[in-house]
Amino acid sequence: MLYTLAKVLNVLNSEADPSQISLAVALALIAGLTPLMSLHNLVVLLLVLVLRVNLSAFLLGLAIFSGLAYLFDPLFHGAGLSLLSAKPLEGLWTAMYNMPIFRIARFNNTIVMGSLVVSLVLFLPVFFLARAGIVRYRARFLAWMKRTRLAQAIWASTFYKIYASLPGRH
Amino acid sequence: MRKWVRWKGLLAFVVITVLLVFFWLVLVDDLVRRGIERGTAFLVGAEVNVDNADLTFSPLGFVVSRIQVTNPDNPETNALDIQRMAFTLNTAQLFMRKIVIEDMSVEDIALGTMREHPGRVYRKTAQEVTPVPGERASWFEVPDISSQSVRQALEEANLKTVNSARALSNEIENKNEFWNQRIEQLPDKDRLQEYQARIEALSKARKGDFSALLRKGTEVKDLYSDINADLNLLRDSYRRFSEDYRTITAQVNRLSELPVQDARQIAQKYGPSAEGIGNISSMLFGEQAGVWVERSLRWRERIRPMLDRGTLTAEEQKELRPPRSEGIDMRFREYAPAPDFLIRKAAVSVLTRGRTLMGTIQNLTPDQDVLGLPMTCLFSGENLEGIQGIRLEGTFDHVDPSSPQDMVRLGLEGYDLGTRNLGQEILPVELQQGILDTGLTAAVSGRSVNADLAATVRSARFLVRRAEKAAGLSAAAEKVFSGISGFSLNVEVSGEPENYAVNVSSNLDDSFRGVINTLAKDLAAQFQTQVRTALEQRISGPISSVEQQAGSLGQIGRELSERISFAESLLKSNVFSLL
Numbered sequence: 001m002l003y004t005l006a007k008v009l010n011v012l013n014s015e016a017d018p019s020q021i022s023l024a025v026a027l028a029l030i031a032g033l034t035p036l037m038s039l040h041n042l043v044v045l046l047l048v049l050v051l052r053v054n055l056s057a058f059l060l061g062l063a064i065f066s067g068l069a070y071l072f073d074p075l076f077h078g079a080g081l082s083l084l085s086a087k088p089l090e091g092l093w094t095a096m097y098n099m100p101i102f103r104i105a106r107f108n109n110t111i112v113m114g115s116l117v118v119s120l121v122l123f124l125p126v127f128f129l130a131r132a133g134i135v136r137y138r139a140r141f142l143a144w145m146k147r148t149r150l151a152q153a154i155w156a157s158t159f160y161k162i163y164a165s166l167p168g169r170h
Numbered sequence: 171m172r173k174w175v176r177w178k179g180l181l182a183f184v185v186i187t188v189l190l191v192f193f194w195l196v197l198v199d200d201l202v203r204r205g206i207e208r209g210t211a212f213l214v215g216a217e218v219n220v221d222n223a224d225l226t227f228s229p230l231g232f233v234v235s236r237i238q239v240t241n242p243d244n245p246e247t248n249a250l251d252i253q254r255m256a257f258t259l260n261t262a263q264l265f266m267r268k269i270v271i272e273d274m275s276v277e278d279i280a281l282g283t284m285r286e287h288p289g290r291v292y293r294k295t296a297q298e299v300t301p302v303p304g305e306r307a308s309w310f311e312v313p314d315i316s317s318q319s320v321r322q323a324l325e326e327a328n329l330k331t332v333n334s335a336r337a338l339s340n341e342i343e344n345k346n347e348f349w350n351q352r353i354e355q356l357p358d359k360d361r362l363q364e365y366q367a368r369i370e371a372l373s374k375a376r377k378g379d380f381s382a383l384l385r386k387g388t389e390v391k392d393l394y395s396d397i398n399a400d401l402n403l404l405r406d407s408y409r410r411f412s413e414d415y416r417t418i419t420a421q422v423n424r425l426s427e428l429p430v431q432d433a434r435q436i437a438q439k440y441g442p443s444a445e446g447i448g449n450i451s452s453m454l455f456g457e458q459a460g461v462w463v464e465r466s467l468r469w470r471e472r473i474r475p476m477l478d479r480g481t482l483t484a485e486e487q488k489e490l491r492p493p494r495s496e497g498i499d500m501r502f503r504e505y506a507p508a509p510d511f512l513i514r515k516a517a518v519s520v521l522t523r524g525r526t527l528m529g530t531i532q533n534l535t536p537d538q539d540v541l542g543l544p545m546t547c548l549f550s551g552e553n554l555e556g557i558q559g560i561r562l563e564g565t566f567d568h569v570d571p572s573s574p575q576d577m578v579r580l581g582l583e584g585y586d587l588g589t590r591n592l593g594q595e596i597l598p599v600e601l602q603q604g605i606l607d608t609g610l611t612a613a614v615s616g617r618s619v620n621a622d623l624a625a626t627v628r629s630a631r632f633l634v635r636r637a638e639k640a641a642g643l644s645a646a647a648e649k650v651f652s653g654i655s656g657f658s659l660n661v662e663v664s665g666e667p668e669n670y671a672v673n674v675s676s677n678l679d680d681s682f683r684g685v686i687n688t689l690a691k692d693l694a695a696q697f698q699t700q701v702r703t704a705l706e707q708r709i710s711g712p713i714s715s716v717e718q719q720a721g722s723l724g725q726i727g728r729e730l731s732e733r734i735s736f737a738e739s740l741l742k743s744n745v746f747s748l749l
Contacts, residue, residue, distance in 0.1 A: 017173075045186065049179030077497050084500040097502035100265035111497030 016054045018138075022130035024048070024057035026123050031058075032065020033072070034115040039105040072118075073111060080114030199223050202232055213475050214249065216240035217289035231258035231271075240289025241282070242472075248285055253278035257513070268508055274516040281522065323440035324704060330435075331428035331705065335712035338421050342719040345414050349726045356407055357400035362736050365397050369740065394741065401737040408730045415727055422720050425713055433702035437694055450647075450686070451659065451676035454592040454599060459661045459672050463621065467667050470576065470614060477545060478568040479536040509537035523555035529562075538568040558584025573616050580610040587627065597634070597647055604630040612663075619670050621663035628656045646685040654681065 031044045048058050069076075084093060096102040106112045203223040210218040221236035234255045241249035254277040260270035372389055513534040520527040529549030535541055544567035552559045561581040568574045587604040608625035632651040662673040 042187070046180075046183050049183045049186075050176060051179070052174050052176045073497075080497060081500075090502070093500075094502045098505045100262075103266050106267075106499070108500045108502065109497045110500065114497075 016057075018131045018134040020052060021054045021057045021134055022127050023051065024053040024055070025061045025130045026127040027053065028058045028061025029065050029122060029126050030116070030119040032062045033069045033076070033119040035106075035109075035112055036066065038112055038116075039101075040116060069115065072115075076114030076118060077110045078114065079118060080110035080112065083113055083117060084108060084110060195225070198225055203234070206234060206237065210237070210239060211292065214239055214242065214472070216242040216245065216249075216291045219289075229258045230261050230264070231256065238283075238285060238289075240285065240291065242291045245288040245291050246285055248283045248289075249281070251280040251283040252276055253280075257516075263508055266508070267510075269511050270508060271513045272515070274513050276516055276518045278526075279518060279520040281520070321704070323436050323701060324708065331425065331432050331709050332712065334421075334425055334428055335709060335716055338418070338425060339712065339716050339719060341421075342418055342716065342723060345418065346719065346723055346726075349411060349414075349723070352407060353726055353729060356404055356730070357733065357737070359733065359736065361400065362733065362740060365393065365400075365737075365740050368393055397737055397741045401734065401741060404730060404734045404737060408727070408734055411727055411730060415723060418720055418723060422713075422716055425716060429702055429705045429709060433698050433705055436701045436705075437698035440697075450678050450682040451674045453597065454678070455659060455661070455676070456672060456674045458592075459623075459663075459674055463619075463663050463670065463672060466578075466612065466621075467614075467619070473566075476534065476536060477538065477566050478571050478574060507540045509535040509540045511535055511537070512541060518549070520549070522551075523557060525551060525554040527551035527554070527560070539571055542569055544569055556586040556588070557582065560585075575613070575615045577611070577613045580608075580612075582606065582608045582610075599647070599651065600633040600635065602631045602633050604628070614667070617666050619663060619665055619667055621661070623659075623661040625659045625661075626656065627659065630654060630656055646688070647682070650681050650685060654678065 027044050027048050031041050031048075034041065047053075048055070083089065093108070096107055102108075107116075199222070202225070203220045206220050206223065207218045217240045219236075219238045220234055223232050223234045225232055235253070237250070237252040237255060238248045239250040239252075241247045255274065257271045257274035260268075260272055263270040368389075372386060372393070514532065516531040516534065518529045518531060520529065527549055528551065529547060531545065531547045533541060533543045533545045535545070538544060544565050546566075547562070547564045549562040550560065551557070554560065559581070560583070561579075563579045564577065566574075566576045585606040585608070587601060587606050589603070590601045592599045592601055604627045606625055606627050608623060610621065610623045612621035613619075632654065634648040634651050636645075657676055657678050659674070659676045662675075663670055664673075665671050
């Protein structure tokens with residue numbers, strides 16, 4: 001737990017661009033909320049590797065969102081079922097159903113469809129919220145924090161030693 | 171651009187993708203092995219073990235070695251033990267997530283081999299067919315003519331004797347009551363004594379003048395008229411009473427003859443008959459035929475999930491539903507519909523009786539309605555151990571799942587029957603040898619089961635063992651069987667899977683008709699005697715009671731007779747003496 005928290009702080013406190021971190025979180029949202037072994041996650045992986053996003057933030061986000069995904073499975077199933085059963089979209093789904101690429105992608109699975117749509121809808125809000133949050137954190141909270149007695153105490157603690165020992169910190 | 175793009179990442183992506191494909195290729199054999207185990211186990215309802223599965227690329231397919239399918243009814247054995255199975259997959263259909271096996275070879279199937287460890291059983295399909303052995307076991311029965319069965323027959327019969335005795339008793343009682351009342355109203359002895367007194371008074375009267383003579387004459391005339399009127403009344407009553415008494419006496423006499431008639435009727439209705447005993451063909455082959463039908467229906471139930479997805483029960487559908495985290499795969503209309511699973515053609519070899527039985531199975535799929543073709547199979551073999559030739563042909567048409575039609579034709583030539591115990595306890599017969607040639611056509615259409623088997627047995631030899639219960643029958647059967655070296659046999663099955671009738675006939679029935687008729691006649695005579703004895707015991711009380719009642723009625727007749735005699739004597743001797 002301490003290690004995870006330390007990693008979060010490490011990422012937030014690093015010199016990395018807030019956009020790179022928030023994009024990593026947004027991509028982790030897609031990969032984490034949807035079933036990992038899905039075809040679209042290969043595209044996510046390609047983006048994560050080709051775009052200069054923060055890999056630590058992505059892996060951390062993936063772990064967190066994968067855990068959350070199990071809690072939200074009933075929600076995703078309901079959303080997917082509603083979308084796949086929607087009469088106006090039937091033609092679209094039928095056309096996709098007859099294309100091998102979409103069959104391999106398992107778009108017709110209620111959880112794949114539900115989680116993918118939910119994560120795509122949340123993608124931009126998460127990106128911008130995360131970015132704004134990181135900027136605010138660095139500008140205000142981190143600067144204030146450094147001045148507090150609590151921070152002084154923390155720097156002297158075991159937690160700080162773990163934090164300081166993380167690779168890439170120095 | 172450089173700030174956002176990491177070109178080395180592309181290389182990393184390629185490396186990761188290649189590694190993923192590599193690991194998939196390494197793991198796919200195991201995935202397929204487990205897939206076969208799980209899929210087949212679901213269909214069969216018992217544990218399935220696969221030793222190994224190997225992926226082949228050109229053409230795309232798998233070679234699977236040693237598949238053991240646990241027999242759900244006997245988990246220590248395998249229902250099927252397949253040494254090797256190879257198949258090629260339709261690659262284009264695979265991209266559509268469909269498993270279409272174009273060609274399959276299944277080699278060296280053995281049936282009923284022992285397992286190293288008992289397999290787990292998930293579902294007992296055998297229970298889906300309810301056997302009714304109790305009903306069909308009594309193909310041939312020497313009826314029970316014990317005192318208990320006689321008592322039961324007497325209870326069930328509406329006995330004429332008992333009813334007649336009751337009715338007669340009531341009638342006698344009514345007549346008794348009537349005549350007792352009537353006799354009170356008729357001139358009794360006192361009244362006749364009065365006539366006697368009047369006669370004596372008149373005889374003592376003095377002979378006087380003419381007028382006295384005239385008065386006496388008038389009194390004598392009056393007395394004569396009075397006695398004559400009473401006498402006529404008594405005679406008329408006696409005549410009517412005699413008619414009643416004759417009727418009652420005739421009824422009482424008839425009552426004593428009724429037990430014989432009742433016994434005859436009860437024996438006819440409840441007693442043994444040749445039809446009730448059954449025919450010898452049913453006794454010898456009926457039970458075995460019933461077992462074959464049950465077994466066939468059980469196997470049909472077992473393979474039904476492979477033929478028709480719609481036959482899965484709600485419980486099985488629930489089993490099919492994926493876990494919560496896997497969701498549901500929705501289905502949409504396909505432009506070129508294809509079954510999710512299809513084995514288009516499978517060449518099968520079955521090791522049995524020291525030889526190989528070759529066969530082909532076509533269009534094996536649970537989605538026949540999508541494929542539009544029924545599953546067919548054809549197996550044949552020659553010179554097997556104990557069988558000269560066998561040919562099994564089957565069509566399982568579930569194209570319209572609401573009205574499935576399955577048909578099997580079996581031809582068997584030169585089947586060595588070996589030694590078999592036939593018959594039942596009453597007549598233990600052993601077929602010591604025989605060669606069977608047979609043709610069977612069986613069809614299950616919707617809820618209707620029909621099967622027709624025509625067989626001939628040649629080079630037959632029987633051994634009849636003595637049965638304690640029917641030694642006479644054994645002796646007669648032994649004599650008939652000793653002259654039989656061949657016979658024909660027909661078995662007809664019709665009805666519903668849960669309730670069907672098996673009708674067995676054979677030319678053995680003609681040979682045994684005389685034996686069965688004699689047996690039935692002897693038993694019927696014994697039964698009738700027992701019924702008569704029991705009946706006579708039972709109604710001896712009511713009959714003697716009726717006879718007593720009739721006797722008391724006779725008292726009235728005697729009384730009337732006495733009064734008439736007295737009145738006549740008064741009239742003849744006493745009144746005329748006055749003149």
